[in-house]
Amino acid sequence: MVRTTIACARCRKAKIKCVHDGLPPCQSCMKEGSARIIHACTLTRPIIKRKKSLAAYISLGTSESGPVEPGAASWTQRRKTFSPDRQREIGEKENSNSSQKEFIHRVTKAANAFVIQFPELNFLHLPSFLQGLKYLNGDAVDITGQHNATSYRATLKGLCFALLALCAPWLEDEHPTDDYILSARSSMSIIDHPDVFTIQTLLVIAMYEWGCGRTFKAWADSGMAIRSIQLLNALPKPRSTTELQSEIQNRTFWACFVMDRLVFCGKPQPLALPLPSVEVHWPVGQRDFAFGQTTSRFYPHIEYGTSMDQANYSDLDRVYTLIVQGYDVWSKILQWVAGGGRRRQPVRHQFVSPWERGSIWLSLYEELREWRERHDVCVRFPDTAVEVHASLGQAHGFAYLNLIYHLCRLFLGREYIPFLPTPTSEPSGPVDPPLLALEAPPGWWEERAYELFSSSAHITDILRRLDAAAAPFSTPFSGFCAFSAATMNSYVLYFPRMNLGRSMNAAADFKADKVYLDRFRRQWEIGARWWTAIETTQQLHEKASRDREKFFGKTRADFQALEAIINHSASTFLSDAEADTHGEPQDHTRDPPITPRSNSVNDGLGAPVAGNHSVSEVTGVQDPTQYQLQVQSQHDTILYYDGDGNAWNAIWPLWEDQMGISFESETVPWDYAAHSAAVV
Template sequence: MVRTTIACARCRKAKIKCVHNGSPPCQSCIKEGSARVIHTCTLTRPVIKRKKLPAAYPSTGIPERGSAEHHATPIPRIERTRSPSSNLHEEIGHKERPNGQQKDFVHRVAKAANVFVIQFPELNFLHLPSFLQDLKHLDDHAVDNVGQQESDNHLAKLKGLCFALLALCAQWCEDKDSTEHYISSARSSLSAVDHPDVFTVQTLLVIAMYEWGCGRTYKAWADSGMAIRSAQLLSALPKQRDITELQSEVLNRTFWACFVMDRLVFCGKPQPLALPLRSVDVHWPIGQRDFAFGQTTSRIYPNVEHGRIIDHAKYHDLDRVYNLIVQGYDVWSKILQWIAGGGRRRPSTRQQIVCPWEPGSIWLSLYDELQEWRGRHEISIRFPDTALEVHASLGQAHSFAYLNLIYHLCRLFLGREYIPFLPTPTSQPSGPVDPPLLAQEAPSGWWEERSYELFASSAHITDILRRLDAAATPFFTPFSGFCAFSAATMNAYVLYFPRMNLGRSTTAAADFNADRAYLDRFRTQWAIGARWWTAIETIQRLLERAGRDQTKFIGKTRTDFLALEAIINHSASSFPSEEETDTHIEPRDHLRDLPVTPRSNSVNEGLATLAGNHSVSEVMSVRNSTQFQQQIQPQVDTMLYYDGNGNEWNAIWPLWEDQIGVSFAPEHAPWDYAANSASML
């Protein structure tokens, strides 16, 4: 007897019972969890082979019923019209038959995926077991005509993610192929599909991270925005009945990756967050162990009151590290928006005249929220309370490092807001020395404690990156580079002005040298690193001259260094056009009494409207000695800088888009930045 049970090819080959309701996919393929297996599940009748009898009639070219040529009969499905994207099957399928070259491609993608999971904890959406399982099927493009379109779309989207991963992780994989070619291929794959899915969102997120590292921040912001909109579209679609717990969590983590990128990549222009936490109705990421095994034991949803996360859980290990990273980014984005939008010099802050230690102050509210988040971390996942090497031995070095980098970066930004931009060699922690000044004396020891936290965090950031390198697990991503740059600014500061930390920063010189060495390597791998390198070299030279010859810098405050402050705070100044760089700038002496405020996003808006603006904005451009104009300049940002010799010049900080490779000092500058340093003294 021949069994005539309807089953899929996978179950038939494994000789197991194929459980289904009469239409694919079957229960076995659903449990497999691989999207490739689910998409290619086709129910067929068995092949019935019979002995071929001698032909009694001349051949008509039509195979006899039941002959060997009569293959498995697929269960009928609704006929679909093939779209132009179906041609992708021939383009990236049949042209790349399983051979040495294709197997090498799959091997490189697998290596890149492993690197991605380790190096980019902020994009923790890749379920490595199922992704590697999908790669195994990448060689097999021979599918039945039935379901051809679904297979082609799946193949194109998977290929797009593969290309994006290869571009982002090329430096770790020693891939000699052009990363720009990979990115171009990834973008082409996105344009070939007819509707987005989770692969589409993930590809856009990886591309955004790559573009940010290349310094093309406008593109990164746009790609991140497209990923967010695609994710929102997916959440608005009807839920699939056959989706597994694993697939649901992959989609959930992809959404939270969009949440992180919304706060990590910004264009330096006033814009609200695309994904405010109060509007989020999905659960927090599940634990790493549950995610690895594709199961969910419990789901916890965000509890937000007055814009602040309410979470009473204590985290003893890194199993829910992605949850902590997401929450940390929410705190970080609030700190960054406040500081980059003017910080303590914002009109609303000046009008209230609220000191940072007083209840109700913006600074104290942000500081308390940061400490609440940190307070949920047990000592075992805190640095320096627990050594990084402990977690390195468990294979968790990068997750541990990332979590602590976020905390110390937040504390660094908050602590830096109230110190003098350019102190004197004898200055000690005592609060701001430039307007707006504080109306009250601080509680005893308050400034000393803030100074300790500030410079301790800069030293801890350096130490984390140093220890990762020593443990043979270096961290070289755009975020780690930004952390190193931020730490370098404060390590250089306390190196030349040690009294600002009461002489407690005994390792400042070694830390600053370590930061410079890190950024020197970093700039060879990421284009944005060249800009940070240029900035830190300028900062060091300025601080060194100011510490050596105080008389040349008497009376100078942060209003004399707007360009330098802009890059330190948010790395978002833009390259001026020829017309604007030719604009005459009046002497600085008339400008010292003007408040430093960010430009509004409307030319006609006054300070009253600007006072309520909490978004990231550009530093104002001073136009004359009696008034300033608030202008919107999508491509430009001219800022003043003082070199210590009475000379004024427009500092052109090449931080954005097409500014890479532009000479630092334009022809019209009063002096050449590249000139011998001796001539500057």
């Protein structure tokens, strides 16, 4: 390490030695440990201030004493030649006005695209945000009432950079988006005093990182935003805070609430913002928010322990409240499915059928139904067409609301169907353990199949109609909806009897899904993984429908990795040893009941049955004892090759490689694999 005249501004201001190896950060900034300080560490030469001399006037062509001497002018010209920093400064001044106008123009386009395309992050009050852009270079008035003008400009500009990165697909901007993200991160003031702009910037960055497939970073950024908004809500508000500023902060909180449920880090995580503990009011209506009239109507606070309000919604004025409530239902469904779903019951020795009171499936289904029943017909699809709301300029809010509903129905319906049926299979319940001990009510499975495959078709139709209405929807959430719909449209295309032949447009819907995903993967990096997954799924369905013998007896256990991708999360089961350490009995839900009943009057030859299929038909195992041993080893890694070299259960998770991943933030290296091993 050497000490030179080159130093960082922090050490120079503190009048301490700046020790470094020629590159930032220096030792002093590294010891400080603050991400903001480490990012801000820049090594420069000392700035020498000189009194105004004759040379300054020579550069203007005159001096106080008379004409310019030729020699002096020549010296000044040579000095300009050897001052590239000074030349750059002059050039920046000449182009500052035009570049600033161009920057504000691009940010304005990004903000408008953000408000339309990301209704789940509905915190941006467009009129005041655009009004504040003019303060980026001038003297700013702090509209937050919390910080000085310099801090206001810095955090506002950080949000601008984040918006430019997230909304790049709609801007035709060739500037590297990761550079925008780095600029946005360097402008945040998380450590010193989190403010609304900083929290909003973190949320936008989290959405961007998720779209890039960097889910660990997205999860971490979302977590920082959540803790920051909790801290900000705990601080007393300045007296100068207006009602509009309070509502912007309130909506920023609900955006954190949504991101808490949207971004998962490889497997389900405990929610940081459980709804029963929330004691803030629901978002106000869109019209009141736009006009800043946040108290013109009464919007009650959430009572402790209440899941959601019981109001009926006849229009989309309070669409953000609807989306927030829908996400709360969706997160419960996703947590259950990603945690094992029907195969992991909370009461280990109890087999509760989904139609019975007390089942998790039924409680989730009824909560979803109750939320939906409070929506008027004019905000439901397909009861009301997308084109109607497109004519009113609210197509994306309408589409988002209905995408959440149909995605929830898709996940609930998919849980009890065979992962890989036979070409002649019909809806009759699960064929892999744990099997159901009771017979379903008449028509129950047929109704579930209709809901499942109609929801997948509706998701495809919503996205198709948005394209036709010149209002395309292309965000990470809409891409995941298209991917989920594609898996089920492919399923019913190759196994039409699973919906009793009612999916007449399955081929067209699946083709539309692939067209959408092909376009989507060119805009978002995570789309490439979804494209690969749907290609693999289609190949599996096609080959299994053509060659029954080759895939005879294959169940979910043979495709655990592929199923984890489809289910959005790499979920795993607790081993028996792990279950014992948690004080729980061993998991026997993988074993079938001793005398399971069929949903059909034809029980076969006395062998245990699963739905309409006997165990020997489903698994190819004639001896029930051998079948039980096979069931007990399901959770082990099984690599199944189809004869063409395709390993359908190869390890290729949906998100980043979670086997030995090295997760590094921009400032602090963190060995994720080592940390996980230490925890285990």
